Amino acid sequence: RTLQRRMAGTRGGAVNPLEPLLAKYRTIQGEITKLQTGASQATTQVCENELVLKELELLEEDAQVFKLIGPVLVKQELVEVKSNVNKRIEYIKADATRIERSLKAKNDEQNTVKEQIQALQKGK
DSSP: OHHHHHHHHHHHHSOOTHHHHHHHHHHHHHHHHHHHHHHHHHHHHHHHHHHHHHHHHHSOTTOOEEEEETTEEEEEOHHHHHHHHHHHHHHHHHHHHHHHHHHHHHHHHHHHHHHHHHHHHHHO
């Protein structure tokens, strides 16, 4: 055991230059996964809201529309509901665009770190 401790101490003194880069690469990879999940959820929400809008378009102007708020159904005007759904779609699309930009930036950052890792590995 003493020999193992001494050997571990010797290794611990010389830090592998790849370790911080590999840790950064893994961190970025996790962030990319989260962003991809967010982008997927935004796409799903846009599809769901567009489906709701199509259903609302089928209704006649004097149709009664209700919104569930907690345990209560509240009557709303059809025009107001369509407007709200359109605004929601715009908001979600803007959020999806923001996520895509962040995803591209993270992918670029990951590629830079990957190139640094490859350069260090070639230098060995």
